[in-house]
Amino acid sequence: MRRSSRLLAMAKRLFDRPHHVYSLSELAGSEVAAKSTLSEDVAFLRAFLEETQEGTIESLPGASGGVRFTVGMPDSIRLRFLERLASELSHPSRMLPGGFIYMSDILGQPDVLDNIGRMIAAEMAKVQPNVVVTVETKGIPLAVATARYLDVPLVIVRREHKVTEGAALSMHYVSGSERRISTMYVSKRALPERARALVVDDFMKAGATAQAVRALLAEFSVEVVGTAVFVKTEEPQKKLISDYLALLEVKATQLDGSIFVQPVYHA
Amino acid sequence: MRRSSRLLAMAKRLFDRPHHVYSLSELAGSEVAAKSTLSEDVAFLRAFLEETQEGTIESLPGASGGVRFTVGMPDSIRLRFLERLASELSHPSRMLPGGFIYMSDILGQPDVLDNIGRMIAAEMAKVQPNVVVTVETKGIPLAVATARYLDVPLVIVRREHKVTEGAALSMHYVSGSERRISTMYVSKRALPERARALVVDDFMKAGATAQAVRALLAEFSVEVVGTAVFVKTEEPQKKLISDYLALLEVKATQLDGSIFVQPVYHA
Structure with a gap:
């Protein structure tokens, strides 16, 4: 006893x-x-x-x-979990204009967040990040779950400069999906010197946001040691950044409303 | 064995x-x-x-x-934790224009988030919420941590209507702190019928945001069964909503840069 x-x-x-x-x-x-x-x-x-x-x-x-x-997570449980999510996300009712998928409900379920955070942490611990960075808004819950399993602080890059952030560094970039110039801000005192950042986000199309975050963080002499996204699109196959972890892939979002999401199988 | x-x-x-x-x-x-x-x-x-x-x-x-x-959390640990946070937040370097306090770094620490989520969940489980609702952006990590301990989904009320949210219901309100008309949006399919919502946020001054969320949720026939904030201000003493949980209180943010934050002692 x-x-x-x-x-x-x-x-x-x-x-x-x-x-x-x-x-x-x-x-x-x-x-x-x-x-x-x-x-x-x-x-x-x-x-x-x-x-x-x-x-x-x-x-x-x-x-x-x-x-x-x-x-860690057993391979069999990892795969079963991702297959269940892929099947849920493939439902035609989730199709949104512009090839987007409605997934806010799934990204609000605590067990889903916990499992995604666990998978990303299990995979990315080896690159020894000491901070998790995300861009508001939809990736924040995933980033919180990941930071918890890595025991590192979370920094949120903002789309607007708020008074509550104090002095901030900002950067313009061309958003890949919205085809317009956007701005992102990060609080000057949020990031430590010699930070090793893991960038976490919910969705990657061309990778413009991930690339912009990398450029913004470089201004702070922050090294981006990894990028992890929940879902990536099959097209464009060549993203603006080359080295990233994706858990699910959208194979196609057709005009007839069909979506095909599947787990990304790693070597 | x-x-x-x-x-x-x-x-x-x-x-x-x-x-x-x-x-x-x-x-x-x-x-x-x-x-x-x-x-x-x-x-x-x-x-x-x-x-x-x-x-x-x-x-x-x-x-x-x-x-x-x-x-649950032992009273002694709860109090020690809140006193440590209060002391950190009282540092003059955290004073921002308009009586705000810089706390993004603290709200990015996984152990802090975990403990706050634990405290809010321990206190609010009795009102049996089946969803946690927050308004983007700074309250999201706290809401994630709270939802995890209550095993209920998280819904994020947005400041902009994004294509990824699908159809949304929106509402205008007068922001208490910024003294301007703001808009908030919640995805039509995010909330279940007969939802019992716990509203979680990082900061409360007059309570205008909390009141607006309540009004927005009422449009969905969602009952708000509780409101929990990390920090409230002492002034105005009479908030726009009367029934809420606050963990810390800002007693004064003076023009000379001094801030006095202390735990809220419950009866």
Whole structure:
């Protein structure tokens, strides 16, 4: 019983804050146990996660070291989840003018957001982002879910310069889908020096927004280490940025109302 | 060992999706155990959560019944967390023109969002909302975190009518802080019939936005069962809506740059 309680307490801390580095004593909290016992507990939790393919527990050496829970997702569950979403999104009633798809309802479901955040984090943790950046509005919930699993701050690039953002840097760009000049703003104090940004968005057509964010962040000497989108379109095949993760692909949105969405299968 | 694994598997499902109703067999997953054993496990998990004041596990009777994890937060941790935030927000460098406070950085920290979502959900679960509604943009991350702990969908009220939202209902209102006529839009298909909405936002001055959301939602026959904001201002003391939860209060933003933020102490 005693051991079960201790394991639960440690697991809860790890799951409550994925990717956060805990020292062994922080992880144990008020539970009193020898260091060797705690190490065994961590090994048990690691085995539990790896058996279910739900992630692992990494041990980081050194003075600022400790352990952290890195999220994973079994391939079978990942695929089943994406196939279910693809099927829902393929419904003709979701077709909107201009080849867009109505997906705000799906992007408001907490379990969907959580799973997408988990998938993006599991894939992108290796490039070690220390900030998630998104452009308002529809990508924000996805970005929140992703930032949670990476334990990094979220920065929202705005379309308007609001007083609540303080001083901001702005940039014009030509929006690919709307074919007009748009502006984006990012608060001057939002981004740390030497930031490594993961850009997260809901939808990519030509990639103009993703490219503009990259240019805007470059003005802050921010390196964009990755870009992840929920849905990309098949056309144009050549996007303005070349290196990105997409979970779903819209194969075609026809004038007759048919849409065909499918998971993106990675090598 | 066997029991520890089973408890961990059950706990992970419950923590991964707070407030979601699981049947006992869903909760057990691939673990084979008698129903009485699973009930004992649930009792053990409930005792664990209640001892640490991190919530409870409710048993819901009936055919669609099962168990769900309802989040809680110990008063001492709640208060320490809010006091730390109040102290950070009181720094003179956060003072912006018009009596606003720069808080975008704080509202981008995943642990802060998670804790705020937890506090709002713990307080508002009793009014049984089945949807969380927010107005773009700054309140969205808080609304995502809250919706996650309540396991209900999130609906974002927009400031512009975008093609990706489909048909929308719109409404004009006089913004309290900017003293101008603004418009808000909500997608016609976003809200279910007989919705019970919890409105979540980052900041409340006069309450004009919260009041306008209420009026907009009334057009959909949506009942607003609660309103929760992260920070409210002390003045005006009489807001346009009377019944709301606020976590922090700005006591004064002086022209000399001083700000005084403090937790709201509930009875």
